[in-house]
Protein backbone atom coordinates (compact mmCIF):
# COMPACT_ATOMS: atom_id res chain seq x y z
CA UNK A 1 0.00 0.00 0.00
CA UNK A 2 1.24 3.52 -0.86
CA UNK A 3 1.64 5.35 2.42
CA UNK A 4 3.37 8.54 1.45
CA UNK A 5 1.36 11.58 0.47
CA UNK A 6 0.81 11.32 -3.29
CA UNK A 7 0.69 14.10 -5.89
CA UNK A 8 -2.99 14.72 -5.40
CA UNK A 9 -2.34 15.19 -1.66
CA UNK A 10 -4.24 12.06 -0.68
CA UNK A 11 -3.00 9.58 1.92
CA UNK A 12 -3.95 5.94 2.43
CA UNK A 13 -3.12 3.87 5.51
CA UNK A 14 -4.51 0.73 7.12
CA UNK A 15 -4.35 -1.10 10.45
CA UNK A 16 -5.58 -4.28 11.98
CA UNK A 17 -6.30 -3.73 15.67
CA UNK A 18 -7.22 -6.38 18.26
CA UNK A 19 -10.06 -6.29 20.71
CA UNK A 20 -9.11 -6.64 24.38
CA UNK A 21 -10.44 -8.20 27.55
CA UNK A 22 -10.15 -6.32 30.83
CA UNK A 23 -8.82 -8.24 33.83
CA UNK A 24 -9.33 -5.31 36.17
CA UNK A 25 -12.33 -3.39 34.89
CA UNK A 26 -12.88 0.20 33.86
CA UNK A 27 -16.34 1.05 35.11
CA UNK A 28 -17.12 4.70 35.81
CA UNK A 29 -15.62 7.95 34.56
CA UNK A 30 -13.94 10.81 36.36
CA UNK A 31 -15.93 14.02 36.47
CA UNK A 32 -14.67 16.62 33.99
CA UNK A 33 -12.28 15.87 31.14
CA UNK A 34 -13.10 13.69 28.15
CA UNK A 35 -13.54 10.02 28.93
CA UNK A 36 -11.15 9.74 31.87
CA UNK A 37 -11.40 6.59 33.99
CA UNK A 38 -12.42 6.69 37.64
CA UNK A 39 -9.99 3.84 38.32
CA UNK A 40 -7.10 2.11 36.55
CA UNK A 41 -7.77 -1.00 34.47
CA UNK A 42 -5.60 -3.64 32.84
CA UNK A 43 -6.27 -5.91 29.87
CA UNK A 44 -4.93 -8.51 27.51
CA UNK A 45 -5.29 -7.85 23.81
CA UNK A 46 -7.26 -10.49 21.89
CA UNK A 47 -5.11 -10.81 18.81
CA UNK A 48 -7.43 -13.12 16.90
CA UNK A 49 -10.52 -10.92 17.27
CA UNK A 50 -9.76 -7.75 15.39
CA UNK A 51 -10.95 -4.91 13.20
CA UNK A 52 -9.23 -4.08 9.90
CA UNK A 53 -9.59 -0.48 8.81
CA UNK A 54 -8.37 1.40 5.76
CA UNK A 55 -8.49 5.18 5.77
CA UNK A 56 -8.01 7.27 2.64
CA UNK A 57 -7.68 10.95 3.44
CA UNK A 58 -8.59 12.98 0.35
CA UNK A 59 -8.16 16.76 0.20
CA UNK A 60 -11.50 18.17 1.27
CA UNK A 61 -13.66 19.74 -1.44
CA UNK A 62 -16.89 20.20 0.49
CA UNK A 63 -17.99 20.09 4.12
CA UNK A 64 -18.04 16.30 4.31
CA UNK A 65 -15.76 15.14 7.15
CA UNK A 66 -15.96 11.42 6.35
CA UNK A 67 -17.58 8.62 4.41
CA UNK A 68 -17.93 5.31 6.26
CA UNK A 69 -18.37 1.82 4.89
CA UNK A 70 -18.47 -1.52 6.69
CA UNK A 71 -16.74 -4.07 4.46
CA UNK A 72 -17.55 -1.88 1.47
CA UNK A 73 -21.24 -1.38 2.32
CA UNK A 74 -22.65 1.89 3.60
CA UNK A 75 -23.75 1.62 7.24
CA UNK A 76 -25.62 4.76 8.33
CA UNK A 77 -26.18 3.43 11.88
CA UNK A 78 -22.42 3.68 12.56
CA UNK A 79 -22.12 7.27 11.33
CA UNK A 80 -23.25 9.24 14.43
CA UNK A 81 -20.57 7.61 16.63
CA UNK A 82 -17.83 8.34 14.10
CA UNK A 83 -19.06 11.90 13.55
CA UNK A 84 -19.06 12.50 17.29
CA UNK A 85 -15.56 10.99 17.64
CA UNK A 86 -14.14 13.19 14.86
CA UNK A 87 -15.74 16.26 16.40
CA UNK A 88 -14.26 15.42 19.82
CA UNK A 89 -10.72 15.00 18.45
CA UNK A 90 -10.93 18.05 16.14
CA UNK A 91 -8.89 20.29 18.46
CA UNK A 92 -6.24 17.55 18.88
CA UNK A 93 -6.06 16.96 15.13
CA UNK A 94 -6.56 20.34 13.44
CA UNK A 95 -5.43 18.82 10.13
CA UNK A 96 -8.72 16.90 9.90
CA UNK A 97 -10.52 19.95 8.44
CA UNK A 98 -8.37 19.71 5.30
CA UNK A 99 -9.48 16.18 4.45
CA UNK A 100 -12.48 13.99 3.81
CA UNK A 101 -11.75 10.60 5.36
CA UNK A 102 -12.94 7.56 3.46
CA UNK A 103 -13.08 4.93 6.18
CA UNK A 104 -13.68 1.27 5.42
CA UNK A 105 -13.70 -1.11 8.35
CA UNK A 106 -14.57 -4.71 9.07
CA UNK A 107 -14.32 -7.08 12.00
CA UNK A 108 -13.20 -10.69 11.67
CA UNK A 109 -15.82 -11.71 14.21
CA UNK A 110 -19.60 -11.43 13.83
CA UNK A 111 -21.10 -8.09 14.78
CA UNK A 112 -23.52 -8.25 17.71
CA UNK A 113 -21.85 -11.11 19.56
CA UNK A 114 -21.17 -8.85 22.50
CA UNK A 115 -17.44 -8.74 21.76
CA UNK A 116 -15.99 -5.29 22.29
CA UNK A 117 -16.16 -4.36 18.62
CA UNK A 118 -15.94 -0.67 19.47
CA UNK A 119 -12.52 -1.22 21.08
CA UNK A 120 -11.10 -2.87 17.96
CA UNK A 121 -12.90 -0.45 15.63
CA UNK A 122 -11.90 2.79 17.34
CA UNK A 123 -8.43 1.34 17.92
CA UNK A 124 -7.90 0.63 14.21
CA UNK A 125 -9.31 4.01 13.14
CA UNK A 126 -7.12 5.86 15.65
CA UNK A 127 -3.99 4.03 14.51
CA UNK A 128 -4.77 5.17 10.96
CA UNK A 129 -5.28 8.77 12.11
CA UNK A 130 -2.08 8.79 14.19
CA UNK A 131 -0.20 7.41 11.19
CA UNK A 132 -1.63 10.05 8.83
CA UNK A 133 -0.63 12.69 11.40
CA UNK A 134 2.96 11.38 11.32
CA UNK A 135 3.03 11.48 7.52
CA UNK A 136 1.78 15.07 7.60
CA UNK A 137 4.61 15.86 10.01
CA UNK A 138 6.93 14.44 7.34
CA UNK A 139 7.80 11.37 9.38
CA UNK A 140 7.32 7.99 7.74
CA UNK A 141 9.14 6.15 10.53
CA UNK A 142 6.45 6.80 13.18
CA UNK A 143 9.12 8.19 15.48
CA UNK A 144 7.77 11.70 16.05
CA UNK A 145 6.30 12.46 19.42
CA UNK A 146 3.00 14.33 19.39
CA UNK A 147 2.05 16.06 22.64
CA UNK A 148 4.83 14.13 24.41
CA UNK A 149 3.39 10.79 23.25
CA UNK A 150 5.02 8.20 21.02
CA UNK A 151 3.03 6.77 18.09
CA UNK A 152 1.37 3.98 20.11
CA UNK A 153 0.49 6.25 23.00
CA UNK A 154 -0.88 8.84 20.61
CA UNK A 155 -3.05 6.17 18.92
CA UNK A 156 -4.17 5.06 22.37
CA UNK A 157 -4.93 8.66 23.37
CA UNK A 158 -7.12 9.24 20.29
CA UNK A 159 -8.94 5.91 20.57
CA UNK A 160 -9.75 6.59 24.24
CA UNK A 161 -11.89 9.48 23.10
CA UNK A 162 -13.90 7.13 20.85
CA UNK A 163 -14.27 4.30 23.37
CA UNK A 164 -12.43 4.21 26.69
CA UNK A 165 -11.51 0.54 26.59
CA UNK A 166 -10.16 0.90 23.02
CA UNK A 167 -7.09 2.69 24.32
CA UNK A 168 -5.82 -0.60 25.77
CA UNK A 169 -5.77 -2.35 22.36
CA UNK A 170 -2.41 -0.95 21.21
CA UNK A 171 0.00 -3.23 23.01
CA UNK A 172 1.23 -6.81 23.03
CA UNK A 173 2.04 -6.78 26.75
CA UNK A 174 -0.72 -6.26 29.32
CA UNK A 175 -2.04 -2.71 28.88
CA UNK A 176 -2.80 -0.42 31.81
CA UNK A 177 -5.04 2.61 31.48
CA UNK A 178 -5.46 5.04 34.35
CA UNK A 179 -3.06 6.50 36.81
CA UNK A 180 -1.78 4.10 39.42
CA UNK A 181 1.30 4.06 41.63
CA UNK A 182 1.72 0.39 40.63
CA UNK A 183 2.76 1.24 37.05
CA UNK A 184 5.39 3.82 36.19
CA UNK A 185 4.27 6.23 33.46
CA UNK A 186 0.60 5.23 33.77
CA UNK A 187 -1.86 7.90 32.69
CA UNK A 188 -5.55 8.67 32.51
CA UNK A 189 -5.03 9.96 28.95
CA UNK A 190 -3.67 6.84 27.29
CA UNK A 191 -2.69 3.28 28.09
CA UNK A 192 0.85 2.03 28.63
CA UNK A 193 2.17 -1.52 28.51
CA UNK A 194 3.70 -3.23 31.52
CA UNK A 195 7.43 -2.66 31.49
CA UNK A 196 8.37 -6.23 32.46
CA UNK A 197 7.93 -9.69 30.96
CA UNK A 198 4.95 -11.52 32.42
CA UNK A 199 5.95 -14.65 34.37
CA UNK A 200 5.82 -17.75 32.07
CA UNK A 201 2.90 -19.23 34.02
CA UNK A 202 0.73 -16.29 32.92
CA UNK A 203 2.31 -15.29 29.63
CA UNK A 204 0.55 -17.64 27.23
CA UNK A 205 -3.09 -17.61 28.24
CA UNK A 206 -5.95 -17.87 25.79
CA UNK A 207 -9.60 -16.85 25.75
CA UNK A 208 -12.69 -18.73 24.61
CA UNK A 209 -15.60 -16.32 24.42
CA UNK A 210 -18.74 -18.34 25.11
CA UNK A 211 -21.65 -16.58 23.40
CA UNK A 212 -24.60 -16.78 25.76
CA UNK A 213 -26.54 -13.94 24.18
CA UNK A 214 -25.87 -12.31 20.84
CA UNK A 215 -28.59 -9.66 21.05
CA UNK A 216 -28.31 -5.96 21.87
CA UNK A 217 -27.49 -5.19 25.52
CA UNK A 218 -30.45 -3.81 27.45
CA UNK A 219 -28.23 -1.08 28.97
CA UNK A 220 -25.31 0.35 26.99
CA UNK A 221 -21.84 0.77 28.52
CA UNK A 222 -22.21 4.54 28.18
CA UNK A 223 -25.37 4.44 30.29
CA UNK A 224 -23.71 1.97 32.69
CA UNK A 225 -20.71 4.23 33.32
CA UNK A 226 -23.05 7.15 33.99
CA UNK A 227 -24.87 5.18 36.69
CA UNK A 228 -21.69 5.24 38.81
CA UNK A 229 -22.35 8.91 39.51
CA UNK A 230 -24.07 8.97 42.91
CA UNK A 231 -23.77 5.18 43.15
CA UNK A 232 -23.69 4.27 46.86
CA UNK A 233 -20.70 1.91 46.43
CA UNK A 234 -18.75 3.87 43.80
CA UNK A 235 -15.91 5.09 46.02
CA UNK A 236 -15.42 1.64 47.56
CA UNK A 237 -15.38 0.07 44.08
CA UNK A 238 -12.77 2.54 42.77
CA UNK A 239 -10.60 1.75 45.80
CA UNK A 240 -10.99 -1.99 45.21
CA UNK A 241 -9.96 -1.59 41.57
CA UNK A 242 -6.79 0.27 42.60
CA UNK A 243 -5.97 -2.51 45.04
CA UNK A 244 -6.75 -5.23 42.50
CA UNK A 245 -4.61 -3.50 39.89
CA UNK A 246 -1.65 -3.54 42.26
CA UNK A 247 -2.33 -7.18 43.12
CA UNK A 248 -2.65 -8.38 39.55
CA UNK A 249 0.52 -6.62 38.42
CA UNK A 250 2.34 -8.37 41.24
CA UNK A 251 0.84 -11.74 40.32
CA UNK A 252 1.93 -11.28 36.70
CA UNK A 253 5.44 -10.52 37.88
CA UNK A 254 5.65 -13.44 40.33
CA UNK A 255 3.53 -15.96 38.43
CA UNK A 256 1.06 -16.22 41.29
CA UNK A 257 -1.74 -17.90 39.33
CA UNK A 258 -3.99 -18.41 42.35
CA UNK A 259 -4.01 -14.75 43.22
CA UNK A 260 -4.41 -13.80 39.53
CA UNK A 261 -7.52 -16.00 39.23
CA UNK A 262 -9.01 -14.64 42.42
CA UNK A 263 -8.60 -11.04 41.28
CA UNK A 264 -9.90 -11.66 37.73
CA UNK A 265 -13.06 -13.45 38.89
CA UNK A 266 -13.69 -11.00 41.70
CA UNK A 267 -13.38 -8.11 39.24
CA UNK A 268 -15.96 -9.66 36.90
CA UNK A 269 -18.42 -10.13 39.74
CA UNK A 270 -17.76 -6.65 41.14
CA UNK A 271 -18.51 -5.15 37.71
CA UNK A 272 -21.87 -6.92 37.60
CA UNK A 273 -22.56 -6.15 41.26
CA UNK A 274 -22.24 -2.47 40.45
CA UNK A 275 -24.89 -2.89 37.76
CA UNK A 276 -27.18 -4.73 40.13
CA UNK A 277 -26.85 -2.06 42.82
CA UNK A 278 -27.20 1.09 40.73
CA UNK A 279 -30.46 2.97 40.44
CA UNK A 280 -32.00 1.95 38.14
CA UNK A 281 -30.61 -1.56 38.78
CA UNK A 282 -30.21 -4.08 36.01
CA UNK A 283 -28.84 -7.55 35.37
CA UNK A 284 -26.90 -8.41 32.22
CA UNK A 285 -26.01 -11.98 33.24
CA UNK A 286 -28.37 -14.65 31.96
CA UNK A 287 -29.09 -18.06 33.56
CA UNK A 288 -26.57 -19.66 31.19
CA UNK A 289 -23.91 -17.16 32.27
CA UNK A 290 -24.19 -18.52 35.80
CA UNK A 291 -24.41 -22.12 34.61
CA UNK A 292 -21.09 -21.69 32.77
CA UNK A 293 -19.44 -20.02 35.76
CA UNK A 294 -20.50 -22.90 38.01
CA UNK A 295 -19.24 -25.48 35.52
CA UNK A 296 -15.86 -23.69 35.32
CA UNK A 297 -15.61 -23.60 39.11
CA UNK A 298 -16.44 -27.25 39.48
CA UNK A 299 -14.02 -28.26 36.68
CA UNK A 300 -11.27 -26.24 38.37
CA UNK A 301 -12.07 -27.85 41.71
CA UNK A 302 -11.82 -31.34 40.18
CA UNK A 303 -8.71 -30.78 38.06
CA UNK A 304 -6.76 -27.97 39.74
CA UNK A 305 -6.15 -26.51 36.28
CA UNK A 306 -5.18 -22.89 35.63
CA UNK A 307 -8.53 -21.66 34.34
CA UNK A 308 -10.93 -18.84 35.23
CA UNK A 309 -13.70 -16.70 33.83
CA UNK A 310 -14.29 -13.04 33.34
CA UNK A 311 -17.23 -11.02 32.04
CA UNK A 312 -17.65 -7.88 30.00
CA UNK A 313 -20.68 -5.66 30.31
CA UNK A 314 -22.86 -8.43 28.90
CA UNK A 315 -23.99 -12.03 29.30
CA UNK A 316 -21.11 -13.74 27.49
CA UNK A 317 -18.39 -15.52 29.44
CA UNK A 318 -14.70 -15.13 28.65
CA UNK A 319 -13.12 -18.42 29.64
CA UNK A 320 -9.41 -17.79 30.23
CA UNK A 321 -6.90 -20.62 30.41
CA UNK A 322 -3.22 -21.40 30.20
CA UNK A 323 -2.41 -22.24 26.55
CA UNK A 324 -0.51 -25.33 27.73
CA UNK A 325 -3.79 -27.07 28.57
CA UNK A 326 -5.62 -26.14 25.39
CA UNK A 327 -6.67 -29.65 24.42
CA UNK A 328 -8.19 -30.43 27.82
CA UNK A 329 -9.94 -27.08 27.90
CA UNK A 330 -11.40 -27.41 24.40
CA UNK A 331 -12.70 -30.89 25.22
CA UNK A 332 -14.38 -29.42 28.29
CA UNK A 333 -15.83 -26.58 26.20
CA UNK A 334 -17.22 -28.92 23.57
CA UNK A 335 -18.47 -31.61 25.97
CA UNK A 336 -19.81 -29.46 28.80
CA UNK A 337 -20.09 -25.75 28.00
CA UNK A 338 -21.37 -25.77 24.44
CA UNK A 339 -24.91 -26.58 25.58
CA UNK A 340 -25.12 -23.17 27.30
CA UNK A 341 -23.95 -21.21 24.23
CA UNK A 342 -26.49 -19.59 21.93
CA UNK A 343 -26.57 -21.71 18.77
CA UNK A 344 -23.38 -23.39 20.00
CA UNK A 345 -21.37 -20.25 19.27
CA UNK A 346 -17.96 -19.47 20.74
CA UNK A 347 -14.89 -17.56 19.58
CA UNK A 348 -11.26 -18.34 20.37
CA UNK A 349 -8.32 -16.02 20.70
CA UNK A 350 -4.73 -15.86 21.80
CA UNK A 351 -3.84 -13.00 24.09
CA UNK A 352 -1.02 -10.54 23.72
CA UNK A 353 -0.70 -9.35 20.11
CA UNK A 354 -0.14 -5.81 19.03
CA UNK A 355 -1.83 -4.13 16.05
CA UNK A 356 -0.54 -4.80 12.56
CA UNK A 357 -0.10 -2.28 9.79
CA UNK A 358 -1.89 -3.34 6.62
Ligand code: PMV
Nearest residue numbers: 022025026163164165221313
Ligand atom coordinates in the same frame (compact mmCIF):
# COMPACT_ATOMS: atom_id res chain seq x y z
O1 PMV B 1 -15.08 1.29 26.60
P1 PMV B 1 -16.49 1.20 27.10
O2 PMV B 1 -17.07 2.53 27.40
O3 PMV B 1 -17.34 0.38 26.18
O4 PMV B 1 -16.46 0.45 28.51
C1 PMV B 1 -16.13 -0.90 28.60
C2 PMV B 1 -16.18 -1.34 29.99
C3 PMV B 1 -15.95 -2.82 30.23
O5 PMV B 1 -15.81 -3.53 29.02
C4 PMV B 1 -17.14 -3.40 30.97
C5 PMV B 1 -14.72 -3.03 31.10
C6 PMV B 1 -13.40 -2.73 30.46
O6 PMV B 1 -12.53 -2.25 31.18
O7 PMV B 1 -13.22 -3.03 29.25
